[in-house]
Amino acid sequence: MDYTTLSIRELQAGYKSGAFTVTDVVQSYLERIKKQDKDLNSYITVWPEEALLQAKRLDKKIKTKTIEGKLFGVPVAVKDVISTKDFTTTAGSQMLKNYKPVYSATVYEKILAEQGVVLGKTNCDEFAMGASGENSSFGPTKNPWDSSRVSGGSSSGSAAAVAARLCRVALGTDTGGSVRQPAGFCGVVGVKPTYGRASRHGIIAMASSFDQVGVIAPTVEECALVTEVISGLDPLDSTSSSEPVPNYTSLLSQPAKFKIGILKESMGADVNPSIKQHIINVADKLTTAGHKVTEVSLPDVQYALPVYYIITPAEVSANLARYDGLRFGESENDQDLINQYTKTRGQYLGEEVKRRIILGTFVLSAGYYDAYYRRALAARQALKNGFAKLFKKVDFIIGPTSPTIAFAIGEKNDDPLAMYKADINTVPASVAGLPAMSVPLALVDGLPMGLQIIAPWFKETELFQIGQSVENLRGEWKLP
Amino acid sequence: MTLTQADILKLAQLARLSLSDAETTKFQKDIDSILHYVAKISEVKANKLRVAKVKPNTVRADKVLNKFNVVSPFDGNKKVQEGLLVVPPVFKK
Numbered sequence: 001m002d003y004t005t006l007s008i009r010e011l012q013a014g015y016k017s018g019a020f021t022v023t024d025v026v027q028s029y030l031e032r033i034k035k036q037d038k039d040l041n042s043y044i045t046v047w048p049e050e051a052l053l054q055a056k057r058l059d060k061k062i063k064t065k066t067i068e069g070k071l072f073g074v075p076v077a078v079k080d081v082i083s084t085k086d087f088t089t090t091a092g093s094q095m096l097k098n099y100k101p102v103y104s105a106t107v108y109e110k111i112l113a114e115q116g117v118v119l120g121k122t123n124c125d126e127f128a129m130g131a132s133g134e135n136s137s138f139g140p141t142k143n144p145w146d147s148s149r150v151s152g153g154s155s156s157g158s159a160a161a162v163a164a165r166l167c168r169v170a171l172g173t174d175t176g177g178s179v180r181q182p183a184g185f186c187g188v189v190g191v192k193p194t195y196g197r198a199s200r201h202g203i204i205a206m207a208s209s210f211d212q213v214g215v216i217a218p219t220v221e222e223c224a225l226v227t228e229v230i231s232g233l234d235p236l237d238s239t240s241s242s243e244p245v246p247n248y249t250s251l252l253s254q255p256a257k258f259k260i261g262i263l264k265e266s267m268g269a270d271v272n273p274s275i276k277q278h279i280i281n282v283a284d285k286l287t288t289a290g291h292k293v294t295e296v297s298l299p300d301v302q303y304a305l306p307v308y309y310i311i312t313p314a315e316v317s318a319n320l321a322r323y324d325g326l327r328f329g330e331s332e333n334d335q336d337l338i339n340q341y342t343k344t345r346g347q348y349l350g351e352e353v354k355r356r357i358i359l360g361t362f363v364l365s366a367g368y369y370d371a372y373y374r375r376a377l378a379a380r381q382a383l384k385n386g387f388a389k390l391f392k393k394v395d396f397i398i399g400p401t402s403p404t405i406a407f408a409i410g411e412k413n414d415d416p417l418a419m420y421k422a423d424i425n426t427v428p429a430s431v432a433g434l435p436a437m438s439v440p441l442a443l444v445d446g447l448p449m450g451l452q453i454i455a456p457w458f459k460e461t462e463l464f465q466i467g468q469s470v471e472n473l474r475g476e477w478k479l480p
Numbered sequence: 481m482t483l484t485q486a487d488i489l490k491l492a493q494l495a496r497l498s499l500s501d502a503e504t505t506k507f508q509k510d511i512d513s514i515l516h517y518v519a520k521i522s523e524v525k526a527n528k529l530r531v532a533k534v535k536p537n538t539v540r541a542d543k544v545l546n547k548f549n550v551v552s553p554f555d556g557n558k559k560v561q562e563g564l565l566v567v568p569p570v571f572k573k
Contacts, residue, residue, distance in 0.1 A: 238538055238539050300524075306517060326567055327558070328558070340567075340568055343498055345495075346499060354507070358488060358495060358497070358511060362515075375524070379524045
C-alpha cells in the first residue's frame with residue numbers, strides 16, 4: 001500500500017487502530033525517495049537507517065499504547081541549513097560539504113521530542129541565498145509539476161519533497177520568501193511565522209534580523225500543527241519571543257469573518273494576468289462567504305526589495321565571515337594566513353554568496369554606510385509603521401505569492417536582479433517581520449500559483465483560520 | 481554610484497575573497513546594476529527616516545546549561561594541538 005497520500009490525521013488514526021505501523025509508512029516513503037529523487041534532487045542526505053530505527057522505537061510505543069507526541073510517526077524532512085548533531089549539515093555549500101555540527105537546532109529537537117521521524121536533509125540554495133534552488137552546490141531541485149522548471153527557493157528541496165510526497169511535512173527557513181515562494185511554485189502550503197516566533201538556535205545564519213524557520217505541508221492544518229510544535233521562547237535564542245504559543249490546530253475550527261485588503265502594489269503590471277484573475281476570483285468567493293474584501297495601498301512596499309538587498313547582504317557579509325577555513329568547513333592550505341582565508345573562501349563559496357558578501361561589504365564601508373545601510377534601516381522602520389497603520393483597517397493583506405508561475409531552469413541565471421525580483425511580493429512581510437503564508441490557489445498553464453496572506457505580528461491563529469477558509473473555498477487540491 | 485573592477489577587487493580583498501578574472505568582470509556588472517536599483521531608497525521622504533528604538537533582547541540567566549557535551553568544537557579534520565587550532569603564523573619573522 002502507498003501510505004504517502006495519507007494526512008497526519010489519517011496516519012495517526014491508522015497507527016492507533018493498528019491498520020499499519022510506522023515502519024510500514026517510513027518504508028513506503030524511503031522507497032518513493034529512492035525511485036523519484038534521483039531526478040528531482042530534493043534531498044542532499046537521506047537517513048534510511050536512522051528513520052527506520054526511530055520507526056521501530058515508535059512501533060514499540062504503539063504496542064504499549066503510549067502514543068503521545070503531536071507528530072507521532074510523521075515523516076518529516078529538514079532543510080539542510082538546520083543543524084543536526086553528528087549528521088552532515090551542508091547549507092547547500094561546498095564549504096560545509098563534510099561539516100557535522102556538534103549540537104542540534106532547537107526546532108529539530110522539538111520535532112524529535114514530538115516523535116516525528118526525520119527522513120533526511122533537503123536541498124537548498126547555498127546558505128539560503130536564492131529564489132530558484134539553482135544556487136545549491138549540490139545541483140538544482142526540479143519542480144515536481146514540470147522537471148524543466150525551478151522549484152523556487154531557497155527552501156527548494158523542502159517544498160519539492162512535500163509536493164512529490166517524499167515526506168509529509170518539511171521545515172524550511174524564510175529570510176525573504178524562501179518558504180512561501182517555493183511553496184507557491186510547488187503547489188503546497190508554506191508558512192513563515194512572525195520573526196522571533198520560532199527559535200533560530202542552530203540555524204546556519206544568513207541574515208539574522210530576517211531569518212525565520214517556517215513550515216511546508218500539503219494543508220494549512222498540518223502547517224498549523226508543526227508551527228505549534230516548533231514555536232516558543234528558547235533561552236538559546238535571545239531574539240525568540242516570550243509571547244505564549246496558542247494551540248493553533250484547536251482554534252482552526254472557530255470560524256470568524258475578517259476584513260481583508262488586496263494589496264494594490266502586489267497586483268501591478270508585472271504580474272501574470274491569469275494569476276491576477278485568480279486573486280480577484282478568490283476575493284469574490286471570500287466576499288460571498290461573508291468576509292469584507294477591499295483594495296488597500298501601501299506605496300512604501302516599493303522600497304522593500306531595495307531595503308532587503310541592502311540590509312541582508314550587510315548581515316550576510318558579517319555572518320559568513322566565520323567561514324575562514326580554520327574552525328570548520330573546508331580549507332585550502334597556505335603558509336600565509338591571509339592567503340589561506342582568501343583562497344579557502346574563493347574556492348568553496350559559490351557565486352551568489354560571493355556577490356552578496358561583496359555587496360554587503362560595500363554598503364557597510366566608510367563613506368557609503370549612511371547612504372545605503374543606515375538609510376535602509378530607517379526605510380525598514382517606515383515600512384513597519386506603514387503595515388501597522390494598515391492593520392488598523394484590515395485583518396489581513398492578500399495578493400499573489402509570486403508575480404509568475406515557476407520559471408524555466410537557467411532562465412534567470414545571468415541576471416541576478418531579475419532573480420531578486422522573483423521575491424518582490426514576499427520580501428515586504430520579511431522586512432517587517434510579519435507572519436505570512438502561501439496557499440495554493442489554482443493552476444496557470446499547468447503550474448501552481450499561490451495566494452499570499454500576510455497577518456499582523458503574532459496573529460498566526462487568525463492566519464491559519466483564514467488560510468483554511470481559502471482552502472475550503474478553493475476546493476480539492478491534488479498534488480502532481 | 482558606479483563601481484570599477486578595481487573597486488570590486490578592493491572589496492573582495494576586504495572580505496577575504498579571492499576572485500577569478502571572470503568573476504571580477506561579472507560582479508562589477510552585476511553589483512553595479514543592483515546598486516542602481518537599490519538607490520531607489522534615496523527617494524524615501526526625510527520625515528520617514530527615523531530608526532525606532534530596538535526592543536532589548538531576551539537574554540537568559542548567565543548559568544551553565546550543560547547542554548553541550550562537546551569534546552571539541554572543531555571539525556575532526558582540523559589540526560588541533562592542546563585544544564587549540566594550529567594556524568599559519570600571523571606575524572612574520
